[in-house]
Amino acid sequence: MDRKLLPFVILAFLPLITFCSKKLQLTAFEENGVYGYKDQNGKVQISPQYSLAYDFNENGVGFSFSKDGWICIDPQNKVLLHTFTFDNGPDYFSEGLARFVEGSKFGFFDASCKKVIPANYDFAFPIQEGFSLVCNGCESVSDGEHSSIHGGKYGMIDKTGKIVIPIEYDLITEVDPKSKTVQASKGNVKTEIRLP
Template identity: 35%
Template sequence: MKKVILFTIITLFIAACSSPKEQYLIKYYQGEFDELGAPSGYLNTKGDTIIPIGKYYYCYTDTIKTMGMVIENKTGKILAIDQNGTELYEVYRFDNGPDELESGLFRIVKNGKIGYADATGKIIIEPQFDCAYPFKGEFAKVADSCETVQEGEHSFWGSERWYQISKDGKPTGK
């Protein structure tokens, strides 16, 4: 019985020592509150500064495991960044913030076109649509050509050629 207990303890010790620590970035900020515009940056798990305060206007994501969102200083664009601080792409702006994850995807922008990425930051559907709504379940409503129609202080997208796509980016025929 003692051998079994000793073997179990040694096995657990080896497993604990040999498993790599999860690497991620943690947001830090100056001031009493973390609010839009509060100077912020990111540290790694060792406490090293990876993204210094002031590099971005604001850091949305509190913990970056694979991808986070920040506001660029000069243009005000919302960008996706990885753990190394590499800028991946522009995130679609919705209601004054980054597009929300819906059905596992959020919208991204490149050269004025809209596409979709997942929560890890991987681009799932390359930007190719002039207008694209969030996914609802397995489908999203998109258009290759559309215009923004102003109605008072609100606006909406108008197109005569809306169609639905599935999560592989292909038209569904619906």
């Protein structure tokens, strides 16, 4: 092929490459009280089967409510993960990550529903200032409308999942993002710990 024509050939195929690389955008629709998904041409891609469904995001995944709770699915209706239910919906993203539950353990995922931090914790609080407070041996106790976490040992992880404070404290409070310190208690001993 003539090298002078190569740029024109590339430009001719560029729209096709761009189109093929875009994630499939599916829109939720309701039929007889259940939800499914249609493509941009109105063709049903996932038949109605969910109690509630959100449109697919720009990363090509959708959040739907099934008999197993809130899930994240791909365009082939494959379940990618089970999200933590927060405020009657899938968990909110905080600093690019949200929580998922796997075998009653908590981990974190990104906007593509890729698991970023494995589910190794009995509970994990949302990421704030680059860190999450996590606990093992703790449990969620409901007061009817709300729940609170009781018992167990607490520590902190960063956004990569690295443990920055060992999970061995009875309580971690007073996180100060300016000084990057936390107050931790073990028994009757209080300690100030610096975050990395």
